[in-house]
Amino acid sequence: EAGVAQSPRYKIIEKRQSVAFWCNPISGHATLYWYQQILGQGPKLLIQFQNNGVVDDSQLPKDRFSAERLKGVDSTLKIQPAKLEDSAVYLCASSSRGKMSEQYFGPGTRLTVT
Amino acid sequence: GQQVMQIPQYQHVQEGEDFTTYCNSSTTLSNIQWYKQRPGGHPVFLIQLVKSGEVKKQKRLTFQFGEAKKNSSLHITATQTTDVGTYFCVGAGSYQLTFGKGTKLSVIP
Numbered sequence: 001e002a003g004v005a006q007s008p009r010y011k012i013i014e015k016r017q018s019v020a021f022w023c024n025p026i027s028g029h030a031t032l033y034w035y036q037q038i039l040g041q042g043p044k045l046l047i048q049f050q051n052n053g054v055v056d057d058s059q060l061p062k063d064r065f066s067a068e069r070l071k072g073v074d075s076t077l078k079i080q081p082a083k084l085e086d087s088a089v090y091l092c093a094s095s096s097r098g099k100m101s102e103q104y105f106g107p108g109t110r111l112t113v114t
Numbered sequence: 115g116q117q118v119m120q121i122p123q124y125q126h127v128q129e130g131e132d133f134t135t136y137c138n139s140s141t142t143l144s145n146i147q148w149y150k151q152r153p154g155g156h157p158v159f160l161i162q163l164v165k166s167g168e169v170k171k172q173k174r175l176t177f178q179f180g181e182a183k184k185n186s187s188l189h190i191t192a193t194q195t196t197d198v199g200t201y202f203c204v205g206a207g208s209y210q211l212t213f214g215k216g217t218k219l220s221v222i223p
Contacts, residue, residue, distance in 0.1 A: 042202050042216045048211065056211070058115070100144075100164075101162075103157075103204075105156040105158070
């Protein structure tokens with residue numbers, strides 16, 4: 001069984017630029033999560049999708065972050081414009097039954113904003 | 115909103131010593147999950163606890179869920195160098211999924 005795929009693995013941009021991350025969850029997993037993990041901290045949930053609908057986006061900075069899940073499969077997370085404090089690892093995870101089942105994480109995208 | 119506190123933040127142990135990390139939620143949880151993240155890696159699922167007072171064991175790891183479903187602990191017996199990493203609890207509330215800040219375990223050979 002293939003795991004959660006993410007790309008790119010690394011990205012360096014200047015502040016005020018835009019960036020997009022892509023995630024392909026495990027086949028058949030209805031729930032998809034995007035997390036932000038700042039160095040030395042625990043992952044912070046940004047958004048949770050159930051199929052292609054948003055379940056929780058309460059911690060997503062909506063003035064600069066957006067996310068979509070096309071056809072309930074792949075997902076993209078976009079930051080526009082980026083700030084220095086957005087430097088972090090962005091983790092995508094998927095699960096088969098939402099919060100009642102284990103999450104499988106992708107390798108993450110390390111973003112550096114200069 | 116829901117808060118999940120985890121202590122200690124860091125723990126250095128001699129190989130063979132025991133290790134415990136504690137998790138406490140501000141709200142009653144529907145379940146709690148534990149993950150391990152190796153340096154440079156991504157979180158990997160260890161276990162899920164659902165029932166009040168539940169205790170589960172995985173070899174040298176013992177997981178407990180409090181009677182009130184607001185706290186949990188992970189205990190490792192006789193640590194090994196392979197146990198190195200950060201251990202996170204994840205509390206699932208009615209609406210939110212919240213990671214604790216994690217406990218970073220270092221094992222001195």
